[in-house]
Amino acid sequence: METGLCVNSRNRGGANVYREGIFRMNKVLKYATAGLLTLLLFPAMVGTAVAELAAPALLPGFPMLAGPQIMVLWTPVGGATKYKVYINDVLAVETPAATHIVPTPTVGGDYIFTVSAVDAGGKEGKRSSPGKVSIVLLAPPKSVSSNLIGGAPAIRWDEVRGASFYNVYRKDSTSGSFAMIGSTQSNNYRDPDAKKGKTYVYGVTAKNVAGIETDVSKSTVTFAWPAEAVAKKESLFAAKKLKLVGTYDFRNDKGVTAFSAIRKMQAVGGSLFIVDSGRCQVVVGTKTGEFERAFGSNGVLEGQFEASAIYGMGLTREGELAVVDTRLKKVAIFRTTGEFVREFDVESPAPVDNLARGLRPFDVAQDSKGNFFVTDNGGNRVLVFDRSGKFLRQFGKSASQQAVGGGFFSTPTSIAIDKEDNIYIADYLNERVQKFDNSGKFVRFFGADPGAGKLLRPNMLYFDAKGEILYVVDGAYNMVHGYNRSTGAYVFTFTNEKGDHDGNVATWGVDYPNSIAIDGKFLFLVQEKANNVMKFEILE
Numbered sequence: 001m002e003t004g005l006c007v008n009s010r011n012r013g014g015a016n017v018y019r020e021g022i023f024r025m026n027k028v029l030k031y032a033t034a035g036l037l038t039l040l041l042f043p044a045m046v047g048t049a050v051a052e053l054a055a056p057a058l059l060p061g062f063p064m065l066a067g068p069q070i071m072v073l074w075t076p077v078g079g080a081t082k083y084k085v086y087i088n089d090v091l092a093v094e095t096p097a098a099t100h101i102v103p104t105p106t107v108g109g110d111y112i113f114t115v116s117a118v119d120a121g122g123k124e125g126k127r128s129s130p131g132k133v134s135i136v137l138l139a140p141p142k143s144v145s146s147n148l149i150g151g152a153p154a155i156r157w158d159e160v161r162g163a164s165f166y167n168v169y170r171k172d173s174t175s176g177s178f179a180m181i182g183s184t185q186s187n188n189y190r191d192p193d194a195k196k197g198k199t200y201v202y203g204v205t206a207k208n209v210a211g212i213e214t215d216v217s218k219s220t221v222t223f224a225w226p227a228e229a230v231a232k233k234e235s236l237f238a239a240k241k242l243k244l245v246g247t248y249d250f251r252n253d254k255g256v257t258a259f260s261a262i263r264k265m266q267a268v269g270g271s272l273f274i275v276d277s278g279r280c281q282v283v284v285g286t287k288t289g290e291f292e293r294a295f296g297s298n299g300v301l302e303g304q305f306e307a308s309a310i311y312g313m314g315l316t317r318e319g320e321l322a323v324v325d326t327r328l329k330k331v332a333i334f335r336t337t338g339e340f341v342r343e344f345d346v347e348s349p350a351p352v353d354n355l356a357r358g359l360r361p362f363d364v365a366q367d368s369k370g371n372f373f374v375t376d377n378g379g380n381r382v383l384v385f386d387r388s389g390k391f392l393r394q395f396g397k398s399a400s401q402q403a404v405g406g407g408f409f410s411t412p413t414s415i416a417i418d419k420e421d422n423i424y425i426a427d428y429l430n431e432r433v434q435k436f437d438n439s440g441k442f443v444r445f446f447g448a449d450p451g452a453g454k455l456l457r458p459n460m461l462y463f464d465a466k467g468e469i470l471y472v473v474d475g476a477y478n479m480v481h482g483y484n485r486s487t488g489a490y491v492f493t494f495t496n497e498k499g500d501h502d503g504n505v506a507t508w509g510v511d512y513p514n515s516i517a518i519d520g521k522f523l524f525l526v527q528e529k530a531n532n533v534m535k536f537e538i539l540e
Helices: 019-041
Strands: 064-066 069-073 082-087 090-095 099-102 109-118 124-127 131-135 145-149 152-156 165-172 179-184 188-190 200-207 220-223 239-248 262-268 271-276 281-286 291-295 310-315 321-325 330-334 340-345 361-366 372-376 381-385 391-395 412-417 423-427 432-436 442-446 458-463 469-474 479-484 490-496 513-519 522-527 532-538
Touching: 069 109, 069 131, 090 099, 145 220, 152 200, 152 220, 179 188, 262 310, 262 513, 262 522, 262 532, 271 310, 310 412, 321 361, 330 361, 361 412, 372 412, 381 412, 412 458, 423 458, 432 458, 458 513, 469 513, 479 513
Parallel strands: 239 490, 310 361
Antiparallel strands: 064 069, 069 099, 082 090, 082 109, 109 124, 109 131, 145 152, 152 188, 165 179, 165 200, 200 220, 239 532, 262 271, 271 281, 281 291, 310 321, 321 330, 330 340, 361 372, 372 381, 381 391, 412 423, 423 432, 432 442, 458 469, 469 479, 479 490, 513 522, 522 532
């Protein structure tokens, strides 16, 4: 078994138990019960020397990582008074228990475990078959660089194996100490709060699920504003102006905000349905900001979700809500009342390519035939299932420096399907949207060209009421663009009622928009960092 100190390099922080971890623990209970029966049925064997003790058997899935530690369990051996645990053929410990935990490893590499049983006379039996854990220690991010993108400093760095997320720090170039300004799962960060003309030093750290963080001083870069960027530029985009009506956090009857980690939103009837990844639930609120209810809970059973694992949510043709769990790798379907209907596993018989990070379903949409299309954020592909959840096909491959054309993805996120069943994918790290026909044949991509409508981190996709304009939410640029769904041509950008701008960037007081919903003349916008929903009136 090969693993690292991080469960998945794109997951947010926090050591969460995966579904397969639950399966393993069930097996642990099974074998522990068997060991107990051995002690009850054969008491004479306990503490009594035997001719030759059997070799312990490591339990399935062990050794394994349990947070920052390594845990190994094995079946008890009749007649054994203690066990010897070897790591890489060196005796590590002697223990009377059928388990051993290694504290947080400080050295990377392969840890190969074998275990032997020892009887009352001190005679050691045969060793178990070996079990292996591969430890990946965090290294400081490399190749940290800075650039001016969208009117603000943008920092990039190489991805770090084993990192769950990255913390970004900033300080004045002349003095002071680093202060953290944000966290991200991506290998880039845009600082919209930087003051023009001021020189900064940025530092980046990698952090894993065990809470281990690299040294910020090892990964720094200095950013200085280009002289031409200091002056305000003429607007390059077509503004669609909005007037702020209100900001809602949907507090419940106890006065507690409903959100912990807000994600995708859908408008259904008179209500807003909003994914709260942190609390493993879908929050329902009115379009005037009142909390109605919430459904979903933390767990691995049907209708439950892993913590910080639900992002995408789509509407089915029956008007139900399909919610994707990236860690349990499933799509759970609910009625809008919150009643659980069914779920299906997101899996594919075809392996991911060698540039991918493994299966990580992110968002879902359903076509007119009832087929579900699921973006695989880790596998850089789109998986297609029939109405019952049976796998049908897949399309897409991982992008590289040599292959970045149509059909090649780099962390696909949101998905939308138009009225002709064409498929649109937010190609997050490739800074564009790709369009395919229903069979998965590439049609075109857009949003990648410089100028008005240029995308940096396309996150969520939505269609207008007529199904002609595709809205693309760009969290890094803090903007929402509209494109013609047929041609991919840029149409407009939402901004405030004054049309404030800096070149082709709207400056309208929105902090990292995640998703939107359109209801007649109103636009609802999720602010991911602020954990709230803004309501705007569309003025033109």
